[in-house]
Amino acid sequence: MRVFTRYVLVGLVTNGSGYLVFLLLTWLNVNPKIAMSALYFVGAFLGYWGNRQFTFLYQGGVLSSSARYCIAHILGYGLNLSMLIFFSDVLGYAYQWVQLVAIFIVALFLFLMSKFFVFPNIKQSLG
Numbered sequence: 387m388r389v390f391t392r393y394v395l396v397g398l399v400t401n402g403s404g405y406l407v408f409l410l411l412t413w414l415n416v417n418p419k420i421a422m423s424a425l426y427f428v429g430a431f432l433g434y435w436g437n438r439q440f441t442f443l444y445q446g447g448v449l450s451s452s453a454r455y456c457i458a459h460i461l462g463y464g465l466n467l468s469m470l471i472f473f474s475d476v477l478g479y480a481y482q483w484v485q486l487v488a489i490f491i492v493a494l495f496l497f498l499m500s501k502f503f504v505f506p507n508i509k510q511s512l513g
Contacts, residue, residue: 389441389501390497392440392441393437395440396433397433399436401429401493405485408422418474426462430462430463438505441500454503461495462492462495465491469484470485
């Protein structure tokens, strides 16, 4: 459970501040999908080091883990963008709420991808 707790701490800092900037940008009439896209990649870049060093205590190579991290985040971005398009554009839900829910769904997806694909550690317990 320690790994997940550390992941939540890193996520609260990166996603919490990113969501506030998302709300500000959309309040300033930036398209929600453009705002999410810009902030997603900034958050992903910052999250790599926090998750590599603090969350997963990963000792493997930077090049291989960063390549896997990019793959995981491209998939996570696609999930997030799809949720915004479907739930906001198609079904008409408020983009602010859709993005808030998407943060949690994508975070859980990325935790599993990070734990088992990006920063694998066979000595590490499931917690």
